[in-house]
Amino acid sequence: MLKYNTQQEEQTHPPAASHSEYRPPDRQEGIVASPTGEKRADFSMNTVIGWILQGGVLISAAVIGIGLLLLLLHAGQQSSQQVFVFPHTLRQVGSGLLVLQPQAFVALGLLLLIATPVVRVAASIIAFALEHDWRYVAITFVVLAVLLLSFLLGKGAG
């Protein structure tokens, strides 16, 4: 396991490239040569988290978009009062989806958006485990536990 960013390496700066020429190092391969030539294994971490955030955002935006599209098709039937009448439980959202209710699609998109950061934390545990970084596996596990606890408490109180 490569441990990067030790004190000594931190002190050495890469030679400053001219302003226009600089391009961030290509991280596509996942292994990046640090200024000292040491290789850096951060493929799993940033790639996994980046993909989850990107995917969550794209999927929820698409579902919200479908809801708005349905709304346009239904335009005219939507009276102004209905702005505040909407599904807000999983069961209501589910049954609304079956009858192609625009608000139910938007609500599902919003739920996916809300779930994205939680999924990100959960996946970080796996990503840190892939890096054999047990310290951070423990830290992230505690964060996820507290997060889930707050969901449970919120349900009980709300």
Next chain:
Amino acid sequence: MHLTLMSLLLIFGCSLLAGALGALVGLGGGVLIVPLLTLAFGLPIQYAIGVSIVAVIATSSGAAAAYVRDHITNIRIGMFLELGTTAGAITGAFLAGLLAPQLLFVIFGVVLVISIAPLIFKLGEELPAHVQNDRWANWLHLSGTYPDRYLGREVSYEVTRTPIGLAMMYGAGLISGLLGIGSGTFKVLAMDTVMRLPMKVSTTTSNFMIGVTAAASAGIYFSRGDIPPLIAAPVALGILLGALAGTRLLTHMSNKLVRMIFIPIIALIAIEMILRGFGVAPV
């Protein structure tokens, strides 16, 4: 409230701006969304806050996706400090109701005003100098590097006063649990002023974290029926697009410029909080 296509487009447009700003300075954009919805559209405050929670998550995930890929966000610092924010948020939820929110709004508004001073003091500073890892930062491998397109090089940095930073994050979580507001300002301040990270690392790591803090309470708001989908939809889509644009801008900006944009926004938030504390404005 009557919702026309025109007003939907207007909300979308303002959300674009809020998303771009939020992505730059590491905040959720609620500071713009809540007054817009309450003052301009007459939306009851309870719904405005529900929608702004969605706005925070949209800003966070939308921006962080790009920042994580560009290696500007420090994931380790973010994950470690989330220990503080989530613990604080859950404490805040327990204490809510025991403490008078009016007074808290005023107190935290004043704290924000005071915290502007060190920011102004640091206006000329592009990168923090003479920062050395403390014991915690070494043990947790918190120091890192990020590619800075403005400076044209990979910038390495170290992290100091980690325990104080963690304590401030606990405070930030406490505030969001107690008052139902995002607390990106306190997160950026803790990382920039206390832990001495480069400004861009502070704002992007704050961006990374605010989604988790907000998600903890978003589920409650949703099930209470405080998030009207028809209003949240244009906000969420606008914010996501705006945040994407913001991330493109940030890489080409100097840390000084980011700090200069941050200062008036933090002043605005402080004023909003104090006004809310005195019950002057429904924002």
